[in-house]
Amino acid sequence: MNPVQALRTVEQGQAADKTPAELTQSFGKYLNKALESVDAQEKNVHALTDQFMLGQVDVTKVMIASEQAQLSLQLTSQVRNKVIEAYQEIMRIQL
Incomplete structure (x- = not known):
């Protein structure tokens, strides 16, 4: 399920039928x-x-795949940073 589908699920009220534990498990599976x-x-x-070293693949395919992997890794680390910031903010809340 991509983020757009998840938002549509929430908009349609399907997420309201689930317990917090089920939603957490669903989010965990998504991650x-x-x-x-x-x-x-x-x-x-x-x-x-x-394969490139063996001469079987063109350098452009290697470069494109490398950039895609790098961007995915950067996105993953930014999401991780935001989750940690959110957790720290929640822990600072005084009850």
Whole structure:
């Protein structure tokens, strides 16, 4: 489920029927899939690099795959930073 689909689910009220535990589990699965996608991109870059060294792949394919993997990793680290900031902000709230 991509972010747009998740928002549509919330808008349609389908998320209101779920418990907080179910929503947390769903979000956890979404994050896990995203991390697996970043990992797959990294592995693809390594495979393309090996093929390039053997002369089987053009350098442009390697560069494109490398940039995509780098952007995915940067996005992942920025999301992680925002989650940590949000957690720290919540912990600062005085009850």
